[in-house]
Every structure is written in structure tokens, then in C-alpha cells.
Amino acid sequence: MTMNKLLAYALALLALAPVLSATPAQAQQGPLRIEITEGVIEPLPFAVPTFQAETGGAGAYAEEISRVIAADLSGTGLFREIPSSAFISNVTNFASPIQYADWKAVNAQALITGAVAESGGQITVKFRVYDVVSGAELGQGLQFTGTADGIRRIAHKVADTVYSRITGESGYFDSRVVFVSESGPKNARRKRIAVMDYDGANVKYLTDAESLVFAPRFSPDGTRVLYTSYETGQPQIFVLEVGSAQRRSLGTGGGNMAFSPRFSPDGQAIIFSLEQGGNSDIYRMDVNGGSIQQLTSSPAIETAPSFSPDGSRIVFESDRSGTQQLYVMSANGGEAQRISFGPGRYGTPVWSPRGDLVAFTKQNSGRFHIGVMRTDGSEERLLTASFLDEGPTWAPNGRVIMFTRESQGADGAPGLYSVDISGRNLRRVPTPDAASDPSWGPLQN
Amino acid sequence: MKKITLVALMVGTLAISACSQDRFNAADAANSGANAGGVNDPTSAAYFNQSIGDRVLFEVDQSTLNPQAEAVLAQQAQWLSSNQAYSAIIEGHADEQGTREYNVALGARRASAVQSYLIERGVAPNRLKTVSYGKERPLAICSDESCYAQNRRAVTVLTTGAGT
Incomplete structure (x- = not known):
């Protein structure tokens, strides 16, 4: 393409x-100024x-x-x-x-x-x-x-x-979102990677529906997309060029399952989950190949890693405490600090582009929420509540979050929504079909 | 706008003409019967799927095998030992109550639990592969426990050919 x-x-x-x-x-210091606050x-x-x-x-x-x-x-x-x-x-x-x-x-x-x-x-x-x-x-x-x-x-x-x-803040309108376009019944969903303008215009499909795919992630410069595909029969990580839609396997898994990739802020490395003997840990590798470095080593599920914007730290989820919770560790691995302590389970953490907040999915008492907290876990704030909200992604200016909301029941289907980090202005993002797993790209040049 | 509408129509067409995944289960379930290869032929995949049971179920967020699951898997192991022409891919699945990545990891745990049990019971490791679909391939599609319980599963999908 x-x-x-x-x-x-x-x-x-x-x-x-x-x-x-x-x-x-x-x-201008006059009255025409919106200070974006609560x-x-x-x-x-x-x-x-x-x-x-x-x-x-x-x-x-x-x-x-x-x-x-x-x-x-x-x-x-x-x-x-x-x-x-x-x-x-x-x-x-x-x-x-x-x-x-x-x-x-x-x-x-x-x-x-x-x-x-x-x-x-x-x-x-x-x-x-x-x-x-x-x-x-x-x-x-x-x-x-x-x-x-x-x-x-x-x-x-x-x-x-x-x-x-x-x-006084940078905008986010000239930006694109990569996501999964979904069709077909709930027990046989067909999924394709697609890209669109932030407002739902100009949808283009980047993969066909032959292979199950999920969780595409934009590169920091918006030219490439990491995603997980079952093309080989096993979940494996692929990278595709947005311009040409050319894709290649990163060869991350060998015979094992590899999933949940994200780019480093410089676009040179990826972090992802690799499964061995039923156990998932977080690894890092150069996007152009090379050696794989193991960052976590525990019998717990470790997944959904996301770099801080300066590349020095990684936030991820682990059930090492018994339930899914959020942890922060150095970009080279090592000891991790737990940052989520409220009731319920926390997953899919994403570091904000400003570096100040982590957005996450929270499950509590049968409801799902999108929320934000400071990177030390303080000042947790839930922005949404529904049957199933998950997978937040940040607007390039760190003011708005887009996420997946799935409706309940046999006819349930996912759609994309956005919400301000104040929790106001919840909106559906129009897509031609059901849609999930948004990843918001950078402001374009 | 024209462009977008056109593409949307193409997706619709694809969905209608979608073919089911190429699996041994589906093919064999269709011709179950008294004939060779049918459900009454104890060496058939149909027999394995229906009379022994190709799947085990799990509790919420668990990958521990309960006694009922172990009983099914013991028979699966015995059947695989006497039917060496078959290998198996063990699929791990989760219900929809959970985030996508976590459920992939959870499905991997479940598939691995089944694999370990079958190996313990004498099935050669090279005949057993695992894959996790997380919550991507639910069997039952309602949003309550009656469906969730069926979706928290590991399915032993027979394949022909020796292991690798």
C-alpha cells in the first residue's frame, strides 16, 4: 500500500x-487563555x-x-x-x-x-x-x-x-491511531491491523484478516507498527512499515509464544513477553535483531511492559503477588517496585508521554476502569467504568486517553473511546467496523 | 468518505466468506458415526474428542487441574500412547473477564499444565505443542458464568503425523 x-x-x-x-x-497574557486544569x-x-x-x-x-x-x-x-x-x-x-x-x-x-x-x-x-x-x-x-x-x-x-x-500546550489533532478492526461473530472474530486519523477519518487496512492479530503499537516516529500475529500458528511479534504495509517477523519467539511488544522511546529496541513452559517473562531485544536480554525472572505472569519516555524505566504488570498488579523496574531489569495498591487488579500500564503519569486498566468488583496514577502509584484516579474497558493509549500531548470499550453479551462488540485525563469528555471514536486495541501515534510533521 | 465506505463493504464480504480454521476436530466431528474413523472407532479422533473428551475446564484465573480434569487427561494420555500416529496441539483459552495480554499468558499457563500432565503420564514431549489464544476464541459467547466456565479451557487438538 x-x-x-x-x-x-x-x-x-x-x-x-x-x-x-x-x-x-x-x-498574549490577556483573558484568552485556557489553563487546562480540573x-x-x-x-x-x-x-x-x-x-x-x-x-x-x-x-x-x-x-x-x-x-x-x-x-x-x-x-x-x-x-x-x-x-x-x-x-x-x-x-x-x-x-x-x-x-x-x-x-x-x-x-x-x-x-x-x-x-x-x-x-x-x-x-x-x-x-x-x-x-x-x-x-x-x-x-x-x-x-x-x-x-x-x-x-x-x-x-x-x-x-x-x-x-x-x-x-499553551501542544495539540494532538494531526496524529494517527493504529488499531484492530474487527468483524464477524464473537466466537470467530476476524481481525485486521488498520490505521486512521485520530478522529476516525481515512481508515486504511494494513493486514488482511487471514491471521488473528492483536495489540498493534506505533513506533515513536509513527512509521512502523509492532503487533502480535498468529500467522505461524503461534503468537509471534511482527513489525510492519505503515507506508508500504510490508511486514516481517522479528523472530523473537523461536518455538515459544511472544506477544505484547512495545518500542523503546528511540525506536531501536523492543520489550515484550516471551513464554517458556507456560511462564511469561519480559525480554528486550534490538529491533533489527541481535541478542535477547531477559528483564524479569519469576514464575509469575509478567507482561504489558511500557518504557518511560526517557527510556530509563519500564512499567509492567505481574501477578507475582497473587493478582495482576503494576510494577516499575529499571530498563535493564532487576528489582521492581510495586506501584498499585488499591482494591482489585491492575493491568496494561502505559507511561504518559510527559512522564508524569501511568494509565492502566483496572478490574474491580466485576467492572473495568481506565485510570491514571502518578508513576510512584500515588493519586490514583479512575476515569471510566463499564462492563469491559481496557488498553489505554496516550494522545501525543498527554491530555487525552483512547481505549477499547466492549459491550456485553452474545452480540457484544468492541469500539474505541476517548476521555480527557480529568475524566470528562468521554466520546466514541467513529470506526467503520468494530474496533479495539488503539495505539496513538505522534504528532505528525 | 467514499473510500471509507468502500473498504467497509469489502470487510463485510470477507466476513461472510470466512472459512473456519482448518482443524482436525472440526473435520472429524462432522463424520462421526459407526464407520471406521467415526465416534465408535476407538482409534479415531472423533472417539478421542467425544468419548474421552478433548478439553478440560479451569476455575477463574487458575491453571490448576482439578480431579475431573486429571481423569480426562489420564485417558487422553492413554489414548495418545496407543495411537502413535497422532500428535497434539494443546490450546489454552481464557474467558473475557481479563485484559488481552494477561489472558494470553494465562492461556499459556493452562496449556502448559495440560502438557506437563500428559508428559508425566508418558506422552513423548515432542508430540505435544502448546498455543494460547487468550480470550480471542471464546466457545460460548454470552457474558455470564455459564459461558465463561466453558471458555476457561484447554483443548487437546489432534494432528496427524509424528512429533517433531
């Missing part, structure tokens, strides 16, 4: 070049008048780009879109001065204006962000250029810029 190439060509990005003879960027309950109202079409063929693009930007911002739960039906004035010329009073009157606090031009297959999008309350531009005007099939990415870039200017 060539979809990654397509995307790469699609977006010959003019790297955030300020091209407009705009007022210089101001270090306390944010009231989303910030914003308006995105449909971007101006500056050339004949650009109208449809302008419409779609404006809708994607609005959906990205609203989808965070931190922003609320003011519908265009409420607008008093409209923006008819990207260069005209803003009528702040008209936007204040409809209670918009942020205003995003833009213009789209199409020329020889190239789409150019210019935009500006305004702080309506202060009556000033927020940052400088920017433009992005790409081809028509990359316009959703351009829109995500614009929304990331707006999010970043208003929250």
Missing part, C-alpha cells in the same frame, strides 16, 4: 511560515466563519477545512462552537479589519478566520486567530500548503495551532 507516501506527498508543508504582513506576534468546566466559545474561497475551485475545500477545525476544537471539550446562524456579521474578506463588537455580541471569545486558494492542485490555507475580548490578534497569521487529499491534515494543523495558542 502506498497511502503513507500519498499522505507524505499530499502535504508538502510550508513549515509554519508566517507569510502575511501581519501585526507582529504578541505574547477546574475547566465551561468550554470557551469560539467562532469559525467558513473560510473564504479565494479561487473558483476552493469553495468545497474551504467548507470542509472550516468544519474539521471546528470539530477538532469542540471535540476536546475545552471549546464550544458558536453556530453560524447566530452570527451578526460575517467575514467576507480575509484582509478586512475584524468587527470585534459583532463577535462580542454573540459571545465569541475566540475567532478564527481564514482563506483557501487552489492552484494547480495545490491548496493554500491562510488563517488568523483573534482574541475577541481583548480586541487583538493572537499570534501571527500562518499558512499551510498541501494537495487536495491532504486537506484534513491541513485543517488539523490549523486546529493544533489554535489549541496551542489558547491552551
